[in-house]
Amino acid sequence: MSPEASTAQSLAQTAAEMLSQGQVALVIGYAPTEGKRLSPPVFVTTPEEAQRLGFDSRCFGNLSVYLWSPQVRQMGKTAVVVKGCDVRAVNVLLRENVIKREDIVLIGVRCGGVGDLPAHKCTVCDCRDPQGCDVVVGDAVDQPDGAAEGRYSAAEALEEKSLDERREFWQRQLDKCIRCYACRQVCPLCYCKRCIVEKSTPQWVETSAHPRGNLSWNVVRAFHLAGRCVGCGECERVCPMNIPLGAINQKMAKLMEDEYDFRSGMSPEEKAPFTTFSTDDTDEGIL
Amino acid sequence: MSRAMPNVPATTDDHALIPMDYTSSKMRIASIVDETSDVKTFRLTFCDEQEGEAFDYRAGQFGLYSVFGAGEATFCIASSPTRKGYMECSVKRAGKVTGELHQCNVGDIVGFRGPYGNWFPIDLMKGKNLVFVGGGIGLAPLRSLIWNCLDLRDQFGEIAIVYGARSVSDLVYKEELETWRQMEDVSTVLTVDPGGETPEWEGEVGFVPTVLEEANPSADNAIVITCGPPIMIKFVMMSLEKLGFGHEGIYTTLENRMKCGIGKCGRCNVGNLYVCKDGPVFSYSQLQELPQEF
Amino acid sequence: MPTNKLYEGVSDWLQSAVETLSAAGMTVIAPTQGEPGVVNLTRVTSAEAIAERYDNTLLPLKGQFFPITETLLEFERCEDGDVEIQTEPLPAPDEVIVLGCRPCDAAAMGTMDKVFQWDYDDVRYRARRDRATLVAFACTTPSPECFCTSVGGSPHGDEGSDVLVFGLGGDDSGGRVLLKVNTDKGRQFIDRLGDRVRPASEGVQPPSPPELARRFDTDAVKAWLDEGFDSDFWQQMALSCLGCGACSFLCPTCHCFDIVDEATWNRGQRRRNWDCCSFSLFTLHASGHNPRPEQFSRCRQRIMHKFKYFPERFGRIACVGCGRCIRACAAGRSLAEVLTEVDARQKG
Numbered sequence: 031m032s033p034e035a036s037t038a039q040s041l042a043q044t045a046a047e048m049l050s051q052g053q054v055a056l057v058i059g060y061a062p063t064e065g066k067r068l069s070p071p072v073f074v075t076t077p078e079e080a081q082r083l084g085f086d087s088r089c090f091g092n093l094s095v096y097l098w099s100p101q102v103r104q105m106g107k108t109a110v111v112v113k114g115c116d117v118r119a120v121n122v123l124l125r126e127n128v129i130k131r132e133d134i135v136l137i138g139v140r141c142g143g144v145g146d147l148p149a150h151k152c153t154v155c156d157c158r159d160p161q162g163c164d165v166v167v168g169d170a171v172d173q174p175d176g177a178a179e180g181r182y183s184a185a186e187a188l189e190e191k192s193l194d195e196r197r198e199f200w201q202r203q204l205d206k207c208i209r210c211y212a213c214r215q216v217c218p219l220c221y222c223k224r225c226i227v228e229k230s231t232p233q234w235v236e237t238s239a240h241p242r243g244n245l246s247w248n249v250v251r252a253f254h255l256a257g258r259c260v261g262c263g264e265c266e267r268v269c270p271m272n273i274p275l276g277a278i279n280q281k282m283a284k285l286m287e288d289e290y291d292f293r294s295g296m297s298p299e300e301k302a303p304f305t306t307f308s309t310d311d312t313d314e315g316i317l
Numbered sequence: 318m319s320r321a322m323p324n325v326p327a328t329t330d331d332h333a334l335i336p337m338d339y340t341s342s343k344m345r346i347a348s349i350v351d352e353t354s355d356v357k358t359f360r361l362t363f364c365d366e367q368e369g370e371a372f373d374y375r376a377g378q379f380g381l382y383s384v385f386g387a388g389e390a391t392f393c394i395a396s397s398p399t400r401k402g403y404m405e406c407s408v409k410r411a412g413k414v415t416g417e418l419h420q421c422n423v424g425d426i427v428g429f430r431g432p433y434g435n436w437f438p439i440d441l442m443k444g445k446n447l448v449f450v451g452g453g454i455g456l457a458p459l460r461s462l463i464w465n466c467l468d469l470r471d472q473f474g475e476i477a478i479v480y481g482a483r484s485v486s487d488l489v490y491k492e493e494l495e496t497w498r499q500m501e502d503v504s505t506v507l508t509v510d511p512g513g514e515t516p517e518w519e520g521e522v523g524f525v526p527t528v529l530e531e532a533n534p535s536a537d538n539a540i541v542i543t544c545g546p547p548i549m550i551k552f553v554m555m556s557l558e559k560l561g562f563g564h565e566g567i568y569t570t571l572e573n574r575m576k577c578g579i580g581k582c583g584r585c586n587v588g589n590l591y592v593c594k595d596g597p598v599f600s601y602s603q604l605q606e607l608p609q610e611f
Numbered sequence: 612m613p614t615n616k617l618y619e620g621v622s623d624w625l626q627s628a629v630e631t632l633s634a635a636g637m638t639v640i641a642p643t644q645g646e647p648g649v650v651n652l653t654r655v656t657s658a659e660a661i662a663e664r665y666d667n668t669l670l671p672l673k674g675q676f677f678p679i680t681e682t683l684l685e686f687e688r689c690e691d692g693d694v695e696i697q698t699e700p701l702p703a704p705d706e707v708i709v710l711g712c713r714p715c716d717a718a719a720m721g722t723m724d725k726v727f728q729w730d731y732d733d734v735r736y737r738a739r740r741d742r743a744t745l746v747a748f749a750c751t752t753p754s755p756e757c758f759c760t761s762v763g764g765s766p767h768g769d770e771g772s773d774v775l776v777f778g779l780g781g782d783d784s785g786g787r788v789l790l791k792v793n794t795d796k797g798r799q800f801i802d803r804l805g806d807r808v809r810p811a812s813e814g815v816q817p818p819s820p821p822e823l824a825r826r827f828d829t830d831a832v833k834a835w836l837d838e839g840f841d842s843d844f845w846q847q848m849a850l851s852c853l854g855c856g857a858c859s860f861l862c863p864t865c866h867c868f869d870i871v872d873e874a875t876w877n878r879g880q881r882r883r884n885w886d887c888c889s890f891s892l893f894t895l896h897a898s899g900h901n902p903r904p905e906q907f908s909r910c911r912q913r914i915m916h917k918f919k920y921f922p923e924r925f926g927r928i929a930c931v932g933c934g935r936c937i938r939a940c941a942a943g944r945s946l947a948e949v950l951t952e953v954d955a956r957q958k959g
């Protein structure tokens with residue numbers, strides 16, 4: 031049996047058991063499908079349907095985005111299949127009290143990287159073995175060597191450029207934005223009920239897809255993820271206009287690591303620098 | 318194709334296309350009346366006199382009003398087409414444009430484009446007994462029609478008005494309500510929700526559907542025109558059924574969100590209709606055939 | 612004037628066309644590759660810039676006529692309290708030749724025309740349409756997501772285009788071609804190309820279109836939709852939808868828009884922007900009431916509008932099977948699969 035088939039079997043077995051024992055009402059996982067570029071999410075509510083679950087290198091999606099969806103929540107206790115990198119997003123959701131640990135079951139899956147040419151995040155991954163899950167399936171996988179070095183390579187490549195070159199680069203990239211908000215909708219951490227771009231009194235961000243509106247939107251999006259983004263890369267993957275959003279996220283993550291020795295989502299108990307107040311804080315900052 | 322409408326404005330089939338550039342006409346605020354704590358009535362006159370003279374509309378139609386810089390918003394025309402030289406709209410403060418409108422003063426310039434949409438079936442109403450049932454700000458479109466009918470009083474049978482609001486202070490057009498109450502050929506019943514009355518309140522206390530049933534208007538040769546919050550409409554329809562009114566003789570006006578007002582932007586699409594083009598006025602039997610997405 | 616509807620173009624016809632048309636003061640819009648793998652319609656002044664092989668442009672043709680954002684009017688508040696309004700002038704009447712859209716995108720303009728030219732005639736849309744000639748390049752290799760044949764189209768469909776070009780060599784359009792004239796505008800285009808094209812020899816026929824299996828039957832889909840509004844199918848099928856606008860914005864027939872004011876203290880613009888029925892705010896009233904409060908009702912609306920409401924209203928489906936929504940979907944959702952499922956439900 032191929033490693034993929036045996037992982038699929040474990041996933042199906044695990045999910046079927048959870049569903050038949052009434053542990054959960056819903057299992058969200060991946061359904062690898064012949065001929066598709068992406069193994070789409072599948073929402074399994076019966077042990078029989080659990081056979082559809084599987085895992086392969088096309089399981090790009092970070093399924094934790096569904097954990098706070100109202101439709102999913104009303105279906106009952108939910109188990110979700112997560113890669114090690116996805117767990118980081120779950121950790122932030124737990125840290126920010128968006129979801130409760132007792133309301134979810136985490137089925138971790140060991141992942142050797144996604145994409146035909148592995149995605150950048152996979153080449154620098156240090157969490158292929160999912161941590162903090164209720165169950166972990168799949169064969170052991172190796173961590174890439176020297177992952178930490180290349181972690182912020184896209185941001186660093188841009189840092190090499192002059193200010194003018196960077197401005198020109200981002201102007202060109204952000205001009206492409208069509209304001210479909212796929213980046214926001216796919217982000218597990220963009221859970222605001224009403225996004226700031228949808229607030230009209232006052233209109234903080236112009237909604238027109240002109241350079242001014244696009245710059246405001248993309249900067250606001252980035253800032254709201256500063257110190258929170260876990261680098262799952264979903265925003266960049268789904269951008270229909272191929273805007274390299276990952277480079278912006280990397281830049282922020284790099285600053286967080288350099289300045290605060292902090293990487294978001296490494297554990298649910300972590301204290302996030304931007305949302306933690308301490309009276310004996312000696313660092314200079316806003317407060 | 319779309320199902321036939323009794324009072325749908327002409328479409329491509331039988332008239333030339335109307336060129337549309339989305340430009341607003343300038344109108345000046347002639348007066349402002351504070352109706353309630355969050356509703357104001359604006360009387361507007363066209364800055365361009367010729368435009369004002371050419372302007373014509375029918376009760377039930379709406380327009381896109383704008384505060385330049387804040388944007389456009391849709392409201393019905395609340396004044397009667399029989400009253401020439403001005404137009405009125407009543408605006409509840411709820412969002413960006415309405416908030417800005419409430420900040421405006423007499424003399425300020427606002428934008429208007431319209432009139433759009435269909436209208437109340439006033440030709441069908443002639444010779445009939447009319448029952449107007451309104452709730453809260455929902456009286457605004459009815460007011461246009463009520464004055465329209467009152468100005469042509471001899472063309473209609475009996476006229477009954479049942480109107481209610483949450484509280485005495487939420488009643489709109491207070492002076493006109495008093496005028497209607499004192500008219501001998503109009504029977505006017507006013508009510509406020511339980512708890513909304515004041516010591517001086519002389520009207521009914523109770524929800525509109527209940528008060529309507531107590532008023533017990535005859536369904537014979539009658540047409541009902543109702544407008545109010547969705548929940549009120551739902552119960553008013555049940556009351557009307559009890560009173561023996563047929564669905565085809567009941568009309569209401571919808572307030573789906575709109576941006577263009579001319580059947581293009583897609584926002585007010587419900588089933589194969591556009592509320593802005595095929596409505597906003599619908600008979601209850603038409604509404605029952607639509608997906609319940611309004 | 613030649614009456615033959617088929618013309619042969621010599622191998623440098625495209626080069627010559629771009630030069631001739633540009634020299635005559637026309638704007639030539641053609642598919643170009645900006646970034647690796649991304650082809651879009653942009654203005655060209657030489658045929659070298661034109662992408663030779665591409666499935667389709669990333670953004671649909673509709674944007675040439677219904678831009679993603681456009682000014683409707685400008686306003687300025689004067690010190691005396693008056694407001695100056697400047698209505699945005701109509702687009703310049705210079706002729707525009709779109710040289711190389713795909714047949715599906717050209718067909719989609721029929722849907723757009725219905726919306727923008729019924730009852731009220733959208734003057735800016737009309738002006739852009741009137742000045743444009745659409746020269747479509749027939750598809751040789753539909754992508755896996757394409758399903759035009761399921762919605763009444765074809766990789767060689769000529770609806771909506773003024774001229775349809777068939778490549779006779781390996782390329783889509785670069786080498787020798789057959790040009791099929793569909794309209795008077797198309798004939799004028801041919802006339803401008805001079806000796807680079809000539810009436811096709813007797814018996815010459817366009818190549819047969821590539822195979823693209825039909826996946827569902829739109830009549831069956833419509834029949835199921837007629838009764839299916841309240842089906843629990845919608846909740847299931849919509850679960851993975853994230854509610855972004857990628858499918859609508861890339862769709863060549865989606866036409867919903869928003870109108871917004873953008874202003875500084877005393878001056879600003881009223882603009883029209885693409886909008887999308889998948890967004891939760893699309894139908895939200897200021898009162899807080901939302902006629903489509905859940906994502907499934909918005910997903911249902913999108914499908915109902917395209918395959919039931921629009922055909923009932925305007926006599927045609929609002930989908931041309933270009934597959935962009937499938938390629939763009941963040942969650943790997945497929946409209947074709949959904950409709951295949953609907954078709955199967957109808958047929959029991």
